[in-house]
Amino acid sequence: MLEPGGDLDELRQGVRDWCASHVPKKWRDEQRGVSHSDLVEFMRWWGTQLREAGLLAPHWPKEWGGGFSIPEQIVIAEELARGDVPRNGLYHVGVFNVAPTLLHSATDAQRRRFLPGIRDGEVWCQGFSEPNAGSDLASLQTRALRDGDRYVVNGQKVWTSWAREADWCMLLARTDPDASKHKGISCLIVDMHTPGIDVRPIQQAWGPSDFNEVFFDDVEVPVDNLVGAENSGWAVAQGTLSAERAIAILEATERLRCHGVEAAVADAVAWRLESGQPALDDSAIREFLAEFYAEVHVLRHMLNEMIEGIIRDVDVGGTSSIIKVFYSELLLKLMQHVTALQGVAGQLDGPVLACSGWETGFWMNDYIHAFGWMIGGGTNEIQRNVIAERMLGLPR
Amino acid sequence: MRLSAEERDELRATARSLLGRENARATDLWDEMVELGWTTIHVPERYGGAGAGYADVAVVLHELGRTVTPSPFMSAVLAGGALSLADNEDVAGLAGASPGTVALASTTGAYDLSRLTTTWQSTGSSVRLAGESGFVLDADLADILVVAARDDDGTVVALAVDASAPGVRVEHAPTVDQTRRLFTVVFNNVTVPADRLLCEPGTRAEELLERVLAIGVIAASCDAVGVAERAMEGAAQYAKDRTQFGKPIGSFQAVKHHCANMAIAVEASRAATHAAAESLDGDPAAWPAGAAITSSYVGPACSHACALALLVHGGIGFTWEHDSHLFLKRAKLDEVLFGTPSWHRRRLADAAFPGLVAERN
Numbered sequence: 001m002l003e004p005g006g007d008l009d010e011l012r013q014g015v016r017d018w019c020a021s022h023v024p025k026k027w028r029d030e031q032r033g034v035s036h037s038d039l040v041e042f043m044r045w046w047g048t049q050l051r052e053a054g055l056l057a058p059h060w061p062k063e064w065g066g067g068f069s070i071p072e073q074i075v076i077a078e079e080l081a082r083g084d085v086p087r088n089g090l091y092h093v094g095v096f097n098v099a100p101t102l103l104h105s106a107t108d109a110q111r112r113r114f115l116p117g118i119r120d121g122e123v124w125c126q127g128f129s130e131p132n133a134g135s136d137l138a139s140l141q142t143r144a145l146r147d148g149d150r151y152v153v154n155g156q157k158v159w160t161s162w163a164r165e166a167d168w169c170m171l172l173a174r175t176d177p178d179a180s181k182h183k184g185i186s187c188l189i190v191d192m193h194t195p196g197i198d199v200r201p202i203q204q205a206w207g208p209s210d211f212n213e214v215f216f217d218d219v220e221v222p223v224d225n226l227v228g229a230e231n232s233g234w235a236v237a238q239g240t241l242s243a244e245r246a247i248a249i250l251e252a253t254e255r256l257r258c259h260g261v262e263a264a265v266a267d268a269v270a271w272r273l274e275s276g277q278p279a280l281d282d283s284a285i286r287e288f289l290a291e292f293y294a295e296v297h298v299l300r301h302m303l304n305e306m307i308e309g310i311i312r313d314v315d316v317g318g319t320s321s322i323i324k325v326f327y328s329e330l331l332l333k334l335m336q337h338v339t340a341l342q343g344v345a346g347q348l349d350g351p352v353l354a355c356s357g358w359e360t361g362f363w364m365n366d367y368i369h370a371f372g373w374m375i376g377g378g379t380n381e382i383q384r385n386v387i388a389e390r391m392l393g394l395p396r
Numbered sequence: 397m398r399l400s401a402e403e404r405d406e407l408r409a410t411a412r413s414l415l416g417r418e419n420a421r422a423t424d425l426w427d428e429m430v431e432l433g434w435t436t437i438h439v440p441e442r443y444g445g446a447g448a449g450y451a452d453v454a455v456v457l458h459e460l461g462r463t464v465t466p467s468p469f470m471s472a473v474l475a476g477g478a479l480s481l482a483d484n485e486d487v488a489g490l491a492g493a494s495p496g497t498v499a500l501a502s503t504t505g506a507y508d509l510s511r512l513t514t515t516w517q518s519t520g521s522s523v524r525l526a527g528e529s530g531f532v533l534d535a536d537l538a539d540i541l542v543v544a545a546r547d548d549d550g551t552v553v554a555l556a557v558d559a560s561a562p563g564v565r566v567e568h569a570p571t572v573d574q575t576r577r578l579f580t581v582v583f584n585n586v587t588v589p590a591d592r593l594l595c596e597p598g599t600r601a602e603e604l605l606e607r608v609l610a611i612g613v614i615a616a617s618c619d620a621v622g623v624a625e626r627a628m629e630g631a632a633q634y635a636k637d638r639t640q641f642g643k644p645i646g647s648f649q650a651v652k653h654h655c656a657n658m659a660i661a662v663e664a665s666r667a668a669t670h671a672a673a674e675s676l677d678g679d680p681a682a683w684p685a686g687a688a689i690t691s692s693y694v695g696p697a698c699s700h701a702c703a704l705a706l707l708v709h710g711g712i713g714f715t716w717e718h719d720s721h722l723f724l725k726r727a728k729l730d731e732v733l734f735g736t737p738s739w740h741r742r743r744l745a746d747a748a749f750p751g752l753v754a755e756r757n
Contacts, residue, residue: 266757286749289749302664304667
C-alpha cells in the first residue's frame with residue numbers, strides 16, 4: 001500500500017516498482033479482442049489491484065482513503081501512464097466524477113453511504129445525455145415526480161457508459177417542468193437494480209459496447225437519494241472544477257506522449273516509404289512527428305499552469321475547455337497522420353484492445369476511437385462557444 | 397535573485413503604463429527602460445546586471461509585443477545574454493554595459509552554423525573578420541555586436557565586436573514589419589583583438605551560439621504571445637461592438653469560433669513560452685530543445701491568432717489605418733526571426749528521436 005506524505009522521488013519509485021510487479025507482462029496482447037464480459041472481468045480485477053495499492057482514488061480526502069497531495073497525484077498519474085497500465089474505465093465515473101460531486105454537494109449521511117462503496121468496487125454510471133438533449137443538455141426531459149418520500153422517474157438516457165455493469169446511476173431529471181430549463185433539474189442517485197430500468201447496449205464506431213441506452217419506466221427513487229437541493233441539479237452536476245479532473249487529463253496526456261507520439265516515432269523506423277526507405281528517414285515525416293512531440297509538451301505546460309491555478313483558486317473554467325479541445329485535436333491529428341503514413345497496410349483489421357488508453361498501436365482503430373474525445377464531455381464545438389463566452393465575454 | 401510573483405506583477409504594471417503612453421518618443425522610452433535597468437534584468441550582478449532571470453525579462457518582452465512597440469530592447473537582451481555566457485570574463489563583463497545585438501544569421505537568413513557567411517581568420521593576437529551577417533536586429537544602435545563566424549575549415553567562433561571598429565558597416569534591410577529594424581552587417585577585413593573571443597573556437601563556440609539562438613527564439617516567442625494576446629483582445633472587443641443582421645457579430649458561431657481559436661492559440665503559447673522562459677534560468681543544456689518546442693508551436697500559433705483577428709475585423713481589418721496588420725506582420729516576423737519552425741522541428745527530431753528509437757526498439 002502506497003502512503004501519502006513521503007518523499008516524492010520515493011513515491012515515484014514506489015509506483016514504478018508496483019507497476020513492474022503488478023502489471024501483467026502481456027496484458028496488451030492477452031486483452032486484444034476479448035468479449036465484453038471478459039473485458040469487464042479484467043477491469044474488475046485491475047480495479048482490485050489499484051485499490052489494494054491505494055492507487056484507485058489517490059485524490060480523495062484522507063478520511064476516505066486518499067489524501068495524496070496534488071504533486072503526489074501528478075507523480076502517480078505520470079508513473080501509471082509511463083508504466084502503460086490498463087485504463088481504469090469501469091470505475092472512472094465513480095471515482096473521478098461522482099465522488100467529487102458527492103464531496104462537494106452531498107450530505108454527510110450520503111457520503112458515508114456511497115463513498116465506501118465506490119472505493120470498494122461498486123460501479124457507477126452517469127445519466128446525463130438524452131436522445132433530444134446532447135449539447136443542449138439542460139433541455140433534458142426525463143421526469144422525476146415527487147410522490148411522498150420517493151420520486152418516480154420516467155424517461156430515457158443515452159451514451160451511458162458501463163450502465164449494464166453499474167450498481168448506481170447519478171441521474172439528472174426534471175423535477176419542475178414549469179421552471180426555466182436550467183432551474184427545474186435535480187440530481188438523484190438511482191439504484192440500478194430497481195425494477196423498471198431497462199438497459200440496452202450500443203456498439204460504438206470503434207467496436208466495443210460500453211455505451212448504453214437506459215430506459216426508466218416508473219422507477220422509484222427514495223427522496224433521501226436527492227443530492228443537493230431539489231431543482232439545483234444543474235449546479236450540482238457542474239460542480240467545481242477540481243484538480244483531479246485536470247490530473248486525469250494529465251495522465252491521458254502522458255499516455256499520448258509515451259505511447260502515442262513517442263511510439264509513432266519508434267514505429268516509423270519499421271514503416272516503409274514507397275521507395276523502401278524507413279519512414280523515419282523522410283524529412284517531412286520527421287517534421288510532423290516533431291511538431292506533435294512539441295505540441296504534447298505544450299499541452300503539458302498548459303496543464304501544469306491550470307493545476308497551479310486550481311491550487312491558487314483561480315477560475316480555470318475556460319482553460320479546462322481549451323485543454324480538452326487541444327488534447328482531443330492533437331490525439332486525432334496524430335492518428336490521422338499515422339494512418340495516412342501507414343498506407344493501405346494500416347487498413348488491415350485486427351483485434352481491438354478496449355482497456356488501454358487511446359494509443360493501442362492499432363492506429364486505424366485508435367483513429368476512430370479518438371473521435372470519442374472530440375464529442376464526449378461537451379463537443380469541441382460547444383467547448384469553443386464556452387471558451388469564447390467565458391474567457392472573451394462574447395454574447396451567447 | 398529572481399523576482400517574486402508580486403514584483404513581477406509590479407514590473408508588468410509599470411511596463412504596461414510606460415508603453416501605453418500616447419505619443420511617447422522612442423528615444424525617451426529607450427532611455428527610461430535603460431534607466432529602470434530593464435535591459436540587464438537577466439545579466440548577473442557581477443557583470444553589472446540586476447541578476448534576476450529571463451522569466452522576468454519575459455514580462456517586458458511580452459508588454460512590448462502587446463503594444464507593438466518599436467524598440468531595440470530585444471536585441472539588447474540577446475547581446476547581454478550572449479555576453480553573460482562567455483567563458484572569457486573580460487568579455488562577459490561587457491554584458492551589463494552598452495546596448496548590443498547579435499549577428500547569428502547568414503545573408504540568406506539561415507541560422508545553421510554551417511551556412512554562416514561571415515568568415516574569420518586568425519592573425520595571431522587578433523582575428524580578422526570578412527563577409528556579411530544578415531538580418532541583424534537594431535545593428536545601427538548597437539555598440540557591441542556578438543558575431544558568429546566560421547573559417548575555411550568550418551571552425552566556428554563567437555566574437556564581441558565593437559560596432560565602431562574600422563571596416564564594420566551596417567545597411568538597413570527594410571522589413572514588411574515596420575515596427576522592427578533589421579540590418580545587414582558588412583565586415584570589411586575587420587580586426588578584432590583575440591581577447592574578444594567569447595570562448596574557445598569550435599565545439600564550445602557552437603554550443604554557446606546554440607544557446608544564444610535559444611534565447612532569441614524564446615524572446616521572439618515572448619513578443620509574439622504579447623502581440624497575439626492584444627490582437628485577440630481587440631478582435632473580441634470588436635466582435636462585441638460590431639453589429640450586423642441586428643446582432644453583435646460575436647454572437648455568430650463562425651466568428652465566435654475564430655475567437656475561441658485565438659484564445660486556444662494564445663493560452664497554449666503563453667504556457668509554452670512561460671515554461672521556456674523559466675527554463676532559461678536553469679540548465680543551459682536543455683535550452684535548445686525547449687527553444688525548438690517553442691518555435692514549433694508558438695510562432696505559427698501566434699501568427700494564426702493575428703490572422704484570425706484581422707479576419708474578425710472584416711474590411712476595416714484590411715486597411716492600413718487599422719492596427720490589425722501591424723500585429724499580423726510583427727507576429728509573422730517573430731515566427732521566423734531566429735529560424736523557421738520547420739528547421740527547428742527537424743533539429744528537434746535529430747536531437748530527440750534517436751534516443752526514443754533506441755529505447756523502444
